[in-house]
Amino acid sequence: MGYIFASVVITAYLVCLPPVHCMITKDTGVCGSTKSCYSIPDGCNPDVAGSCRAFSSWSLTADNTSLLINLWSNTTTYIALGFSKSGEMKDSDVYACTFDMEVLRSRNEEDENDNFPQELIGVTNPSVMFDQGIISCSFLRVLENDTYDDTFFDLTCPNKYTPILAWGGAVRDSRIFEHTDRGHGHEEISFDERCSSGNGLHPSTKLHGPVIFFALLSSFLVIFFQ
Ligand SMILES: *[C@@H]1O[C@H](CO)[C@@H](O)[C@H](O)[C@H]1NC(C)=O
Ligand SMILES: *[C@@H]1O[C@H](CO)[C@@H](O)[C@H](O)[C@H]1NC(C)=O
Numbered sequence: 001m002g003y004i005f006a007s008v009v010i011t012a013y014l015v016c017l018p019p020v021h022c023m024i025t026k027d028t029g030v031c032g033s034t035k036s037c038y039s040i041p042d043g044c045n046p047d048v049a050g051s052c053r054a055f056s057s058w059s060l061t062a063d064n065t066s067l068l069i070n071l072w073s074n075t076t077t078y079i080a081l082g083f084s085k086s087g088e089m090k091d092s093d094v095y096a097c098t099f100d101m102e103v104l105r106s107r108n109e110e111d112e113n114d115n116f117p118q119e120l121i122g123v124t125n126p127s128v129m130f131d132q133g134i135i136s137c138s139f140l141r142v143l144e145n146d147t148y149d150d151t152f153f154d155l156t157c158p159n160k161y162t163p164i165l166a167w168g169g170a171v172r173d174s175r176i177f178e179h180t181d182r183g184h185g186h187e188e189i190s191f192d193e194r195c196s197s198g199n200g201l202h203p204s205t206k207l208h209g210p211v212i213f214f215a216l217l218s219s220f221l222v223i224f225f226q
């Protein structure tokens, strides 16, 4: 019995418990080791009730061509991740997941905050869930597209952008409108992990080692004392 219990503890930790976000579609991995994360507040965990207002993570696919992006928010309208050249809403390439389970692309122009719908190119495998006031989604976004215009930002190394999260506005006719809240990173980062080491967006990493150590230790104690 003790051995079974220990196995369950270890498996649950490795597969599902924080900081692994098992609740989110396809969002496995650990912030700071197998994926990068940006969230509001910093370092929050969407698996813990009341922890997050908005969460994003991304990792490079094995073929180095795309980012697997996950977004989460407790909102009934949309959650959007923008790649920003200005550090603010202006001049951003924006990807939103909506309550009616669409992925939308839009652009904020260089000189204004208004958001204009764009053709959804470069996005595959979309999966959007809306359940009990929470939107979570995942999709692949190609790093670059040489044949498209420069509204489609080139995310390859060494280009850097500031991540922006916005949520809680309105969605009408496949278009997102004024967010009710947002936040942006404090610095430009590389989304292409081939040159993003040390970008400072990895708050959960430090917990991982000690937690796994204690999970293993308690499992062995259970085996020993049964
Ligand atoms: C979302 O979660 C945050 C953090 O717990 C909370 O402050 C906020 O009120 C929630 N918003 C909604 C719309 O539930
Ligand atoms: C992807 O990039 C990594 C790091 O530069 C490299 O080691 C790996 O061989 C690349 N994979 C492919 C399929 O190009």
Ligand SMILES: *[C@@H]1O[C@H](CO)[C@@H](O)[C@H](O)[C@H]1NC(C)=O
Binding pocket: 121, 122, 123, 142, 145, 146, 147, 148, 149
């Ligand atoms: C690149 O953009 C073109 C349109 O210019 C589009 O047809 C094509 O599907 C895009 N490629 C990828 C990989 O998204």
